[in-house]
Amino acid sequence: MIEVAGLKKSFGEVTALRNVSFTASDAKVTGLLGHNGAGKSTSLRILYGLVQPDLGYAKIDGTNVSEDRVLAQSKLGVLPDGQGLYQRLTPREHMRYFGRLHGLTEDIIEARTTELIHLLDMAAIADRRTQGFSQGERMKVCLARALVHNPKHIVLDEPTNGLDVMTTRKVRELIAELRMQGLCVLFSSHLMYEVSKLCDEIVIMAEGRVAVQGTPAEILESAKERTLEDAFVTLSERVVLS
Amino acid sequence: MNILRAVMTKELLDGVRDKRALMSAFLFPFLAPLFIYGLMTLVIEQNTKSERITLPVIGAEYAPTLIERFVENGFIIETFEGDAEAAVTAKTVDLVLEIPSDYQSTMAHFEKTELTVIHDGSRNDTRATVRQVRSLIQGYSSELTALRLISRGVSPKLVRGVQTRNGDIASDEQKAANFLSFVPIYVLMAAFVCGLGLAIDQTAGERERRSLEPLLINPVQRLDLIFGKCLAASIVGTAGMLITLGMCLGAMLLLPIDELGIRFSLQWDQVFWLVIAILPIPFLASSLQLLLGLFAKSFKDAQSYVGFLVFIPVIPSLLMNFLPFATQFWMYWIPVFGQSILMKEILGAEPVTVLAYPAAALPTLLLGLGVCWATSRLLNQERVIQS
Numbered sequence: 001m002i003e004v005a006g007l008k009k010s011f012g013e014v015t016a017l018r019n020v021s022f023t024a025s026d027a028k029v030t031g032l033l034g035h036n037g038a039g040k041s042t043s044l045r046i047l048y049g050l051v052q053p054d055l056g057y058a059k060i061d062g063t064n065v066s067e068d069r070v071l072a073q074s075k076l077g078v079l080p081d082g083q084g085l086y087q088r089l090t091p092r093e094h095m096r097y098f099g100r101l102h103g104l105t106e107d108i109i110e111a112r113t114t115e116l117i118h119l120l121d122m123a124a125i126a127d128r129r130t131q132g133f134s135q136g137e138r139m140k141v142c143l144a145r146a147l148v149h150n151p152k153h154i155v156l157d158e159p160t161n162g163l164d165v166m167t168t169r170k171v172r173e174l175i176a177e178l179r180m181q182g183l184c185v186l187f188s189s190h191l192m193y194e195v196s197k198l199c200d201e202i203v204i205m206a207e208g209r210v211a212v213q214g215t216p217a218e219i220l221e222s223a224k225e226r227t228l229e230d231a232f233v234t235l236s237e238r239v240v241l242s
Numbered sequence: 243m244n245i246l247r248a249v250m251t252k253e254l255l256d257g258v259r260d261k262r263a264l265m266s267a268f269l270f271p272f273l274a275p276l277f278i279y280g281l282m283t284l285v286i287e288q289n290t291k292s293e294r295i296t297l298p299v300i301g302a303e304y305a306p307t308l309i310e311r312f313v314e315n316g317f318i319i320e321t322f323e324g325d326a327e328a329a330v331t332a333k334t335v336d337l338v339l340e341i342p343s344d345y346q347s348t349m350a351h352f353e354k355t356e357l358t359v360i361h362d363g364s365r366n367d368t369r370a371t372v373r374q375v376r377s378l379i380q381g382y383s384s385e386l387t388a389l390r391l392i393s394r395g396v397s398p399k400l401v402r403g404v405q406t407r408n409g410d411i412a413s414d415e416q417k418a419a420n421f422l423s424f425v426p427i428y429v430l431m432a433a434f435v436c437g438l439g440l441a442i443d444q445t446a447g448e449r450e451r452r453s454l455e456p457l458l459i460n461p462v463q464r465l466d467l468i469f470g471k472c473l474a475a476s477i478v479g480t481a482g483m484l485i486t487l488g489m490c491l492g493a494m495l496l497l498p499i500d501e502l503g504i505r506f507s508l509q510w511d512q513v514f515w516l517v518i519a520i521l522p523i524p525f526l527a528s529s530l531q532l533l534l535g536l537f538a539k540s541f542k543d544a545q546s547y548v549g550f551l552v553f554i555p556v557i558p559s560l561l562m563n564f565l566p567f568a569t570q571f572w573m574y575w576i577p578v579f580g581q582s583i584l585m586k587e588i589l590g591a592e593p594v595t596v597l598a599y600p601a602a603a604l605p606t607l608l609l610g611l612g613v614c615w616a617t618s619r620l621l622n623q624e625r626v627i628q629s
Contacts, residue, residue, distance in 0.1 A: 011624070048459050051624050073461035084453030088259040089252075100248035101460040129259075145456070 001026055002047065002153055002186055006056030009042055016042040018208040020056070024186040024201070026152070029179050031195035032188040033232060034205035040188040041081055043205070044157050047186075048078045060153055074102065077151030079159055083138045087131040091122060091141045094130070095148045102149035109148065116144045119177075121170070136167035143174065154178055156187035160194060172198060196228045206236040245462045249470025250477075253444055257478060263439040270435045271482045274428050275489035282422075282497050288367055290501045295371055298322035298329075301341035308341070311382050326360045336368040337361035339375060352390070414505035415591040422499075422506070423559055425490045426585040429483060430555030430578065433524040434531075436482025437475040438548055441528050444471045445535030446544035455627055464618040472528045472614055479524030487516060512588050518599055519584040522606040526577055527551065529613035536620050558582035574601040577609050 007020040017039045024030035032040050045051040047058045049069040058065045058072075065072040085094065092113055099109035117126050120140045125133070130141055139159075146154070156175075160168045175198055178185050189195050195202055202219055204211040212222055212235050223231035258264065296318045302309050309319055322329070326338040340358040342348075348355045357379060361372045388398035448454045457467070491513065494506055531548050538544035558579040569587070574580040580602030587594050620626055 050455065050458055050627055052622075070461040070463065073459060076459070078456070078459045080455045080459060082452035082455065084448075084451045084456055086252075086256055086453060087451070088256050093252075093255070097248065097252045098460060101245060101457075101462050103244065103461075142456070 001061060002030075002155075002184055003059040004043065004047060004056070005059075007043060007046055007053045007058070008055035009046065009051065009053050016208055017046075017053070020205070020208065020210055022203040022210055022213050024153075024184050026184045027179060027182045028200040029175060029185045029187070029198050030201040030203060031199035032186065032203050032205060033192070033195050034188075034190065035236065036190060038205040039208040040205055041157055044080075044155055044186075044188060048076055048080070048155060049073050074149070075151060075153055077146040077149065077154045079142055079146045079154075079156040081157040083135075083142050085130045085133070085138055085141055088129055090127050090129055091144060092117075092126050094141055094145045098145040099148045104149055112148055112150060113144075116147060120144055120174070135162055136164055136170075139163060139167055139171065143171070151183075153184045154186070156185070158189060159187055160189070160191070192229045192232055202228075204232060204235050206239040209239050211235040211239045245466040246470045246473070249467055250474045253440065253471055253474035254477065257440040257443070257474065260439075260443070263443065267436045267439045267478065268482060268485070271432050271485035271489060274432070274486065275493045278424055278428065278490070279493040279497065282493075282499075286498055286501055289370060294318050295374070296320055297339055297375065298326075298335050298337075299339045299341065300326060301343060301345070304343055304345040305341045308379070308382055312378065315378060330360055330362055333362075336365075337372055337375065413591065414503075415507070415589075418494075418499060418504045418506035418590070422494055422589065423563060423586065425487075425494065425589060426582045427556055427559045428490055429487045429520060429585065430523055430581060431552055432486035433479045433483040433520070434527045434552045434555065437477075437479030437524060437528045438531055438552075440478050441471075441475040441531035442535045442541065442544045442548055444475065445532050446538050446541045447535075449536075449626070450541050458621065458627065464621045465615060467621070468532060468614045468618045472525065472532055472610070475528035475531065476524040479527055480521070483520060483524055484517065487520070507591075512591070515588050515594070515599075516585060519588065519602065520581050522603045522610070523555075523578065523581055526606050526610040526613070529610040529617065533613050533617045533620070536617055536626055554578055555582070562586065571598070571601065574598045575605050577602075577606040581606070 002024040004023070005021045007017045009015075009017040020039060020043050022030075022032075032043070034040050042051060046053045047060070047065065049065050049072060052066060060072045060075050063072040063075065086097075089097070095113045095116065096109055099112065104112070117123055120143060122137070122140045122144065125137055125140075130138065133141070143159075159171050159175075163171065172194070175185055175187065179200075187198075196216055199216070201213065201215060203213045204219070212219055214222065216228060219228065219231050219235070220226070223234045225231040225234055294316050297312060298320045299309065300322050302319055302321055312319060322335070322338050326335075326340060329335045330338060338360040340360060342356065345355060359372060359375055361368055363369075387401065391398050391401065448457065458464070491508060495508060497506075499506055530551055534547045534551070535544045538547050555578055559582055561579075562582065569583055573583055580598075584594065584598060584602055
């Protein structure tokens with residue numbers, strides 16, 4: 001369970017978050033929806049311990065990230081914005097490195113690596129250096145290293161951004177699969193249809209605030225609109241006007 | 243401890259696979275001593291020109307005894323005709339000795355006899371020859387004076403006046419160490435040069451390829467990350483530094499510096515203490531490079547900042563050469579400076595107290611640790627993470 005309450009954050013003159021609160025429950029997929037610059041990435045960065053909030057807190061399974069960053073991070077699997085890989089290492093070596101950083105034993109890393117190579121269908125590239133990998137192949141490596149320690153909470157920042165149709169599909173399947181396993185999945189996106197298709201819960205963000213959180217049906221209800229896209233626009237504008 | 247090892251092994255693997263960067267990093271340890279060897283051989287050759295010198299002379303026939311003295315000392319006498327100054331300017335001859343036609347008559351009348359050495363004082367390569375010609379004439383002249391005095395029943399001692407005796411207290415080894423003061427500079431520079439690429443790649447490079455953020459999401463203490471990275475870079479730096487030391491010492495042993503009247507010999511225990519003395523330097527070098535690498539805005543930025551660090555080891559040696567001072571114990575405490583002094587003393591076979599080694603090592607290591615700590619604090623700043 002991920003819990004975020006009353007987050008406020010400014011970078012110098014710019015106020016990125018005014019008041020952000022939401023929760024993501026276990027065995028559910030929660031989507032963070034908002035325009036570019038709505039504060040999605042900043043919220044997530046606070047959640048995985050890279051940015052300190054000015055006010056408010058983020059808790060992962062009851063652990064406050066600001067108070068015990070290391071314990072909170074050990075419970076998280078994160079796919080951050082951007083797909084930075086080490087060009088001279090193979091996907092297997094990426095998983096080994098991140099597994100070791102999570103304090104896993106070599107046996108567990110070995111077993112988990114084999115499992116993920118199978119799950120993400122990357123046997124052909126597992127022992128090739130990542131230099132020259134396609135966008136889809138890079139995404140698989142990023143996902144594999146985020147999942148190597150078998151986390152109970154998954155945070156994905158715009159996971160399908162810039163991916164081709166086949167890989168996007170694969171990522172969506174994976175998200176569904178992770179939910180089936182009872183994991184708490186939180187992902188951000190600016191794509192309406194993606195969120196509506198995958199999510200049990202939707203959090204709509206605008207201007208550094210949460211406009212609304214609820215199931216797709218509840219959101220339609222509160223916006224008094226027929227489609228989610230219209231609801232998104234109406235609710236975003238409501239925040240801007242207020 | 244496990245985290246530290248994990249980071250270190252990964253960074254070393256990554257670094258070793260970057261063949262091009264590695265090649266350029268290790269160019270220095272191999273090229274610098276070779277360059278120095280060539281340069282020093284030239285210097286020695288010029289200072290000890292032992293082959294027979296050809297001396298062009300105008301009016302050789304006027305001073306047969308003097309000419310004979312030149313021939314006895316291995317000079318080849320050549321009669322010169324024409325414009326001596328023009329010939330020296332055109333570099334067709336190195337120098338010309340001009341003997342005036344009134345040589346015999348001035349000699350016979352005990353008048354002043356003047357010989358002219360025509361040469362180009364701005365040329366480095368002829369300076370030794372000119373000096374040799376001058377001192378030979380001077381020696382000949384004082385013998386002549388002595389004979390004249392004796393013939394008048396006066397002891398030559400009377401005109402000796404004040405004489406100096408050579409009381410040089412420097413041992414031959416010390417002179418050699420002074421002559422070869424480039425060795426500490428190059429060896430310590432190598433510690434800064436060889437780990438540089440890896441240090442930048444691990445900081446500015448890590449951020450530029452956007453892998454810093456995923457790395458920091460892992461549940462590890464940031465100090466562990468920095469220590470791991472610092473150790474990886476310092477292992478590469480140490481390797482480069484030791485290769486440079488080996489190459490420099492080899493070059494010194496091969497150089498014919500005994501021809502300069504100085505001696506250099508090397509015992510195994512000197513090598514051992516040299517290594518002990520300089521071992522803490524790569525750690526400090528890498529920690530500073532990581533800090534600057536993380537501070538810089540981009541990879542290129544980092545390269546120029548970190549490049550300046552390479553000059554740090556030059557400063558102590560310059561100070562030692564231009565501001566001579568006696569070593570005080572507190573000087574060992576200053577990082578890099580202490581190691582430079584130690585190297586000079588060990589190479590000069592001077593007695594070094596054992597306490598000097600920890601005195602030089604501890605502040606260096608502590609400073610390195612402090613810089614690592616500051617770097618790990620820098621990782622907490624949002625500015626550093628966002629590229």
